[in-house]
Every structure is written in C-alpha cells, then in structure tokens.
Amino acid sequence: MARCAYDLTKFPLAPCREIPLPPSTCHIPVLLDEVIQWLEPAAGKIIVDGTLGGGGHSAALASRVLPGGKIIGVDLDPEALERAQPAISSLPVTVAVGNYTDIPQILRQLEIDAVDGILLDLGLSSDQLADEERGFSFQSTGPLDLRFDRSSGKPAWQLIERLSERHLADLIYQFGEERLSRRIARKIVAQRRSEPIRTADQLASLVRSCVPRSRGHRIDPATRTFQALRIAVNDELKSLQEALAHLPTCLKPGGHLAIISFHSLEDRLVKHGFRNDDRLEVLTKRPVRATDEETAQNPRASSAKLRIAKRVD
16 A cells, blocks of 8 residues: 555545654554554454554554555654654555544545554653653753644743743643643743743753652653643644544444553543544543553553543444
C-alpha cells in the first residue's frame, strides 16, 4: 500500500506524496502489549492510530490486521510522520497530517464509514524530547517552542513574553496544577524585564529557583510549568474534548476507543467522557497501568494510564 500524507488544510485531498526516509525513531511505545490486547487487531480490521508518533503502535497493530486490514496513522507533527516511515514502510499503513480531532474528516475523505478501533496516545514522544529545536526537554538550549506543529500557532516563548503576571499564574495553575504558580509568574515577569526568556533551559532554571525539590522526588520542579505551557500553545484539552465528542461516531458497533493519558487533567477528561457518553460502554473500571518490567525499561511509562471503551449499538 502506498504511504501518503494528506494536507487536511486543503480540500479536496492533495495528491499523495512519498515521505522521505528520516533518521530512525528513538521512541518506545508505551503499554504496547495492553493496547494490542484491548484493541484486538485481527485480519481485515481497520484501526486508526490518531497519534502516530514513532510508529511503534501502528507497526504492531498493522502486522496483525493482515490480510485485508489496514491502519490509518494520523499525527499533527509532520516530522513524526517522516520518522515513523521506516517502522511502517512495508506494512498496510496510510498516514495523514492532522490533529486527531480531524479523524472524522480523514475517514470521510478515505471513504471509510466506520472503523474497528481508535487509539490515542496523548504523551510526548522521545523524538520530540530529543529535538533541540522544539524546547520540550528542560536541558534544551534551543528555542522554547513546545508546538507539535511548528507551521501554525505561536511558540511558548512568545506566550510568556506577552501575558500579564496574573494570566501567566492562572495558566500555570489551571493547566499545570502548580500550587506555586503565582511565585513562578512573578519571577518570569521580573526576569523578562531585564532579559527575555527564549530557551527551555532558561525557563527550567528559573522555575527550579521558585519550586523546592522534594527529597526523594524524581519529578523535575519545572515539569508542571512546561506541561501548562505545552497544553496552552497546542490547545490540547480542547482537542481532547472534541475528540471525546466526535470519535465514538467513527466506530463500528463493538469497536474500541483506547486512550493513553499521562497527567490527571487528561485522565479526568477521558474518565468522565467515557462514563457520560451513552454511545460507549466503559471496559476498564480503573486505568490500565504499565508493569514494573516495562517501567524499568522505559521510565516514561510509569505515568501512563490506558482507558478503553466500546461503542454500543
């Protein structure tokens, strides 16, 4: 099957284009065995991976839907689609550039009425963290960008440059659940008067000076602030709410919707979204967590929570 990217900002579909081979991905898919168990890939099934990333989930699923099935991989980050190509090049995977909220439009454009399963992995990929030009890593000396798609929207450094102290504090508290948000916002505003904050390591250092690290606590004090800014520049919670509203209609009766979240704001939306939707039956009373063996091999899996719901007739 040809591997094509679709520019969803243009209608009708742009012609298919071959994606150039990129450097190999360093991303390790989380909860892979559990995703396969719950999505139940089998011959002839069609499954959407709404957050393609490094292609690990898609490759594992695609190898199990042969013959006759296929995977539709979607990612907002065009660079992710390029990095995933080696993993999926010999498999029945069609890729599309877009947000996972675009899945209904993508399926209509591909003339697919409904699918057997949809997967969303809401976490950052290791490839994005390793990219110095994105600013996702606290050690990055590149621009504090934090956008998944750098062709649209404004980078995070512009956000912290123009927001008032009060709005910054509210943003960090609301999206990062950071109890010291006012102290951090005050320090940011004081700092930017003398020197603009343009890089991730600058911001991380500033936040660490405001937030004491708890003894024995492995999470970096800057984590919540970076989370808040990333959510804001990518409008992540709004996208998740839209997905929860519209993706169930894309499933066949009995089809499964699987969502992996990494912080309480996302998990709360998923939990209540599943419970309050008459189209869905919740299959996981509690979120599925990574095993000790997986977290030992991939520490990022320790915060992953997988919830599954089934489309009812």
